[in-house]
Amino acid sequence: MKRTNATKFAAVAAASALALTACDNADGDGASGDGEGGDADTVSVGLAYDVGGRGDRSFNDSAFRGLERAEEELGVETADFEPADGESDADKEDRLSNMAMEGYDLVIGVGYAYQEPIESVASEFPDVNFAIVDEEIEGHDNITSLVFAEEQASFLAGAAAALTTEEDHVGFVGGVETPLIKKFEAGYITGVEHVDDSVDIEVDYLSQPPDISGFTDPAQGRESAQAQHDRGADVIYHAAGASGNGVLEAVADNDLTFIGVDSDQYENADDDQKPYVLTSAIKEVDVAVYDLIEAVGEGELESGIQRFDLSDGGVDYTQSNEEAIEPIQDELDDLKQQIIDGEIEVPTAP
Incomplete structure (x- = not known):
C-alpha cells in the first residue's frame, strides 16, 4: 500500500531541496551520524548507488537527498556506497551482504541493476529490510519496491x-x-x-x-x-x-x-x-526514500510494490x-x- 499522497509529496519535496553536500562517510566506510557507537535503538540505513554514483545531478543525487534528509531530520545513521566500474552482480551481492552483516536495519539498492542481487541477498537475511528503486520485485516479505510512472x-x-x-x-x-x-x-x-x-x-x-x-x-x-x-x-x-x-x-x-x-x-x-x-x-526518489526510512523507524514498513505517479505527486514536471x-x-x-x-x-x- 502506498503511504504517500499528493499533499505529503508536495510538502516533503519542498523541504528536501537540500544542497548536494557529501555524507560524513562518502567512501562508504560505515554509518555516519553518531557512528557505530550510537544508540542501539537508532535506525541505520545503507544505500548503494546505481551506475554513475553520486554527483550525476539526476537519479542517484535524488536518492542521496532523501538519505541525507532522513539523517538530519529523523536522526538515523546512514552510509552510502559507490559502484565500481564494470562491477558484476556478484560485486553487488557482496556489497549488500556486507551491509546486512554489519547490522543495517534497511538496505537500499538504487536502480534496476540490483534486482537479482537483492533477491539473492534478501533470501539469506530474512530479518533485514531491503528496498529497491526502479524495479518490481514480488514474493519477498522483506523487499519493498519503489517504482514510478x-x-x-x-x-x-x-x-x-x-x-x-x-x-x-x-x-x-x-x-x-x-x-x-x-x-x-x-x-x-x-x-x-x-x-x-x-x-x-x-x-x-x-x-x-x-x-x-x-x-x-x-x-x-x-x-x-x-x-x-x-x-x-x-x-x-x-x-x-x-x-x-x-x-x-x-x-x-x-x-x-x-x-x-x-x-x-x-x-x-x-x-x-x-x-x-x-x-x-x-x-520524487528523494521523497520515496525518506518516507521509506521513516516507515522503518515507526515500525510501519510495508513490503511489496509501492507505485508513485502524477496523481500523488510521485512524478511531475518542474x-x-x-x-x-x-x-x-x-x-x-x-x-x-x-x-x-x-x-x-x-x-x-x-
Missing part, C-alpha cells in the same frame, strides 16, 4: 518540447536501451505527438545492454546531443544519468533548449547553463525556470490533469 512525467516533457520547438524538430537521448528507459522514450514521443504530430523526433541511445556505459559517459552524451542538433533538433530531453551532463553542455553551447530528468536539473545546473533548462521530468515555463504552464497543467483523470493514457513502451 516515468512515462507520465515524460509525456509532459514531450508536450513541453512540442510547445516550445521553433524548428518543429526535437530529440531524445537515452542512456542504455532497457525497458525502463524505453518508458521515458514512450512517454516523450507520445507527449510530442499529442501536441503536434508533425514534429520530427530524434531518438538515440548511448549504449546497448549489457553495456551500461551510456549512463556514465558525458562526452558521449554531448556528442549525441550535438549530432541531434546537427540534424535539426532544437529541444533535447535525456534519460541518460550522468551522461546527461554532456547533453546539457551541448545544448548550452548551441543555444538550444534542454529538458532534464529525475532531479530538477535547473537547480543543479551551472549558472551559465540555467537559461537553457526549460523543465525537468522528475520522480517550474523552477519560471520565465521559460510560464507561457506553457496552463497547457501542461491541463494535460497533467487529463492524465490523472484517465482521459489520456500514456504507454510504457514506444
Whole structure:
C-alpha cells in the first residue's frame, strides 16, 4: 500500500531541496551520524548507488537527498556506497551482504541493476529490510519496491518540447536501451505527438545492454546531443544519468533548449547553463526514500510494490525556470490533469 499522497509529496519535496553536500562517510566506510557507537535503538540505513554514483545531478543525487534528509531530520545513521566500474552482480551481492552483516536495519539498492542481487541477498537475511528503486520485485516479505510512472512525467516533457520547438524538430537521448528507459522514450514521443504530430523526433541511445556505459559517459552524451542538433533538433530531453551532463553542455553551447530528468536539473545546473533548462521530468526518489526510512523507524514498513505517479505527486514536471515555463504552464497543467483523470493514457513502451 502506498503511504504517500499528493499533499505529503508536495510538502516533503519542498523541504528536501537540500544542497548536494557529501555524507560524513562518502567512501562508504560505515554509518555516519553518531557512528557505530550510537544508540542501539537508532535506525541505520545503507544505500548503494546505481551506475554513475553520486554527483550525476539526476537519479542517484535524488536518492542521496532523501538519505541525507532522513539523517538530519529523523536522526538515523546512514552510509552510502559507490559502484565500481564494470562491477558484476556478484560485486553487488557482496556489497549488500556486507551491509546486512554489519547490522543495517534497511538496505537500499538504487536502480534496476540490483534486482537479482537483492533477491539473492534478501533470501539469506530474512530479518533485514531491503528496498529497491526502479524495479518490481514480488514474493519477498522483506523487499519493498519503489517504482514510478516515468512515462507520465515524460509525456509532459514531450508536450513541453512540442510547445516550445521553433524548428518543429526535437530529440531524445537515452542512456542504455532497457525497458525502463524505453518508458521515458514512450512517454516523450507520445507527449510530442499529442501536441503536434508533425514534429520530427530524434531518438538515440548511448549504449546497448549489457553495456551500461551510456549512463556514465558525458562526452558521449554531448556528442549525441550535438549530432541531434546537427540534424535539426532544437529541444533535447535525456534519460541518460550522468551522461546527461554532456547533453546539457551541448545544448548550452548551441543555444538550444534542454529538458532534464529525475532531479530538477535547473537547480543543479551551472549558472551559465540555467537559461537553457526549460523543465525537468522528475520522480520524487528523494521523497520515496525518506518516507521509506521513516516507515522503518515507526515500525510501519510495508513490503511489496509501492507505485508513485502524477496523481500523488510521485512524478511531475518542474517550474523552477519560471520565465521559460510560464507561457506553457496552463497547457501542461491541463494535460497533467487529463492524465490523472484517465482521459489520456500514456504507454510504457514506444
